[in-house]
Amino acid sequence: MRIDLHSHSSVSDGTEAPGEVIGRAVEANVDILALTDHDTVGGLAEAAARVPRGFTLIPGMELSCAHEGSSVHVLAYLFDAQHPGLAAELRRIREDRLVRAESMVHRLQDAGVDVTWEQVRAIADADGAGPPGGGPEDNVIGRPHIARAIVEAGAAADIQEAFDVWIGSGGPAYVARYALDPVRAVALVRSAGGVCVLAHPARAEGTLTGAVPDTLVDRMVRAGLGGIEADHPSHDESEAAYWRARAEELGVVVTGSSDDHGELTGHRLGCRTTDPEAFDRLIEPATGAEPIRSD
Numbered sequence: 244m245r246i247d248l249h250s251h252s253s254v255s256d257g258t259e260a261p262g263e264v265i266g267r268a269v270e271a272n273v274d275i276l277a278l279t280d281h282d283t284v285g286g287l288a289e290a291a292a293r294v295p296r297g298f299t300l301i302p303g304m305e306l307s308c309a310h311e312g313s314s315v316h317v318l319a320y321l322f323d324a325q326h327p328g329l330a331a332e333l334r335r336i337r338e339d340r341l342v343r344a345e346s347m348v349h350r351l352q353d354a355g356v357d358v359t360w361e362q363v364r365a366i367a368d369a370d371g372a373g374p375p376g377g378g379p380e381d382n383v384i385g386r387p388h389i390a391r392a393i394v395e396a397g398a399a400a401d402i403q404e405a406f407d408v409w410i411g412s413g414g415p416a417y418v419a420r421y422a423l424d425p426v427r428a429v430a431l432v433r434s435a436g437g438v439c440v441l442a443h444p445a446r447a448e449g450t451l452t453g454a455v456p457d458t459l460v461d462r463m464v465r466a467g468l469g470g471i472e473a474d475h476p477s478h479d480e481s482e483a484a485y486w487r488a489r490a491e492e493l494g495v496v497v498t499g500s501s502d503d504h505g506e507l508t509g510h511r512l513g514c515r516t517t518d519p520e521a522f523d524r525l526i527e528p529a530t531g532a533e534p535i536r537s538d
């Protein structure tokens with residue numbers, strides 16, 4: 244049984260449509276996949292329609308949180324997406340992402356980079372016309388979309404350089420965005436019947452300054468955190484070992500996942516997996532949604 248609990252589609256910053264992600268997971272011999280787009284379950288219906296016999300889709304998302312200026316990502320599974328408090332926070336996060344992305348485009352233009360807001364929205368398919376629904380329910384826009392526009396404009400050779408030179412945390416065109424406190428995020432997802440895993444904790448994403456602090460992880464566990472993603476492609480062996488030991492100490496499960504973004508990361512579904520017993524223990528308390536299987 245091969246279980247991958249972290250993947251992105253073009254509904255956020257992955258490159259493949261949700262149905263295509265399922266097709267590729269099947270090809271990669273994954274049996275259970277969680278679709279975890281940033282701050283949305285907008286890809287779920289399309290992914291669910293493509294689930295073949297014998298395959299299980301876990302509804303999920305990756306919540307963009309922040310702690311003392313560093314980004315902290317929280318994976319959430321099997322929550323009720325209609326829960327009013329959670330739905331309101333997700334709308335606020337997505338709306339602020341739009342405002343923030345437009346500000347970043349203006350900063351780039353001021354610096355002489357030939358990108359337009361229309362172009363970035365088209366890359367994200369966040370033009371209000373595309374699936375899954377338009378407006379604030381539209382595709383979730385993120386820095387990787389802006390990075391692609393920067394590359395198209397010839398102001399960076401590739402995505403990595405676009406982050407390094409322009410839009411990485413602290414870069415000249417970087418703008419911070421609204422983000423939930425990670426402890427509050429865990430509590431909110433729990434109250435919506437879901438379960439949470441701390442994503443890739445070795446480095447706070449977008450900075451090179453260290454790992455998610457121990458005291459924060461302790462508080463997240465007290466709020467109901469169910470697991471830690473110790474096995475992640477960005478972790479080296481010592482980081483993975485450190486977080487496996489921390490998870491054991493804290494009495495939470497260890498997960499392993501690919502964090503596939505399609506072409507952006509290189510196709511890598513199933514390159515890290517979660518032990519079936521850990522998976523069962525993780526989802527045992529979930530009451531907000533059901534795993535999706537076809538019959």
Ligand code: AMP
Nearest residue numbers: 256307384385386387402403406411449
């Ligand atoms: P955002 O949520 O809009 O701030 O964008 C964060 C996303 O950008 C992450 O989820 C990654 O997919 C990607 N990302 C962050 N930092 C880098 C980087 N240094 N190089 C390439 N991609 C990155």
Ligand code: MN
Nearest residue numbers: 251256281504
């Ligand atoms: Mn991403």
Ligand code: MN
Nearest residue numbers: 305316442448
């Ligand atoms: Mn992440």
Ligand code: MN
Nearest residue numbers: 249251305502
């Ligand atoms: Mn991710």
